[in-house]
Amino acid sequence: MAATAVKTSQITPAAPFPSVFTLPQTAQLEALYTIIRDKTTSRGDFIFYSNRIIRLLVEEGLNHLPVVPKAVETPTGSKYEGVSFEGRICGVSILRAGEAMEAGLREVCRSVRIGKILIQRDEETALPKLFYSKLPEDIASRYVLLLDPMLATGGSAMKAVEILKEHGVLEERIIFINLVAAPEGLKAFSTKFPALRVITGWIDKGLNEKAYIIPGLGDFGERRYCE
Numbered sequence: 001m002a003a004t005a006v007k008t009s010q011i012t013p014a015a016p017f018p019s020v021f022t023l024p025q026t027a028q029l030e031a032l033y034t035i036i037r038d039k040t041t042s043r044g045d046f047i048f049y050s051n052r053i054i055r056l057l058v059e060e061g062l063n064h065l066p067v068v069p070k071a072v073e074t075p076t077g078s079k080y081e082g083v084s085f086e087g088r089i090c091g092v093s094i095l096r097a098g099e100a101m102e103a104g105l106r107e108v109c110r111s112v113r114i115g116k117i118l119i120q121r122d123e124e125t126a127l128p129k130l131f132y133s134k135l136p137e138d139i140a141s142r143y144v145l146l147l148d149p150m151l152a153t154g155g156s157a158m159k160a161v162e163i164l165k166e167h168g169v170l171e172e173r174i175i176f177i178n179l180v181a182a183p184e185g186l187k188a189f190s191t192k193f194p195a196l197r198v199i200t201g202w203i204d205k206g207l208n209e210k211a212y213i214i215p216g217l218g219d220f221g222e223r224r225y226c227e
């Protein structure tokens with residue numbers, strides 16, 4: 001049976017990026033971001049509140065997956081014409097910060113396969129370089145939730161997508177899940193990969209001279225992993 005069109009997400013693209021979706025900018029979400037942006041927030045609270053946002057992002061990412069009709073019978077003996085997900089998914093985290101998003105994906109999708117990609121700056125060329133990858137062997141037949149909390153220039157994320165494409169994953173089957181994005185990174189990323197959807201929690205003002213997101217939250221990995 002053919003998959004129904006993707007129609008379940010209630011959120012609309014973030015202008016001016018047609019393939020970028022932000023979570024509903026509610027007061028509750030802003031309160032969560034205020035906590036994780038605050039430099040006085042403890043590591044424990046940073047983990048707790050960033051996990052809450054990651055959970056919302058993963059749930060929204062799943063809203064972008066296609067579904068097919070599925071009828072079930074309920075305990076009342078009635079028929080219910082529902083839907084079920086079409087196709088299988090996997091997560092791929094961009095190390096090291098993306099690893100922090102894996103647990104949020106596992107909470108929502110039990111026994112999901114997860115791959116990893118490590119990209120670092122090549123000191124000679126100053127370009128992002130692949131150092132390590134471990135991906136499910138059948139990744140080309142899966143939808144991929146690509147996980148990285150901070151989208152600054154977009155260099156690592158673009159390299160990660162190139163690697164996924166080299167492994168046969170179609171661009172339109174990749175959903176990039178991200179906590180904070182800079183407009184510079186979003187522009188470069190969505191111009192290069194227009195068919196790929198980006199789900200972000202917040203679009204910030206821009207980048208500083210060290211390519212940190214402003215106002216941002218500092219170094220996500222440091223805040224999450226170091227006391």
Ligand code: URA
Nearest residue numbers: 150212213218219220
């Ligand atoms: N990575 C981070 O952790 N923070 C930024 O602001 C940009 C990239």
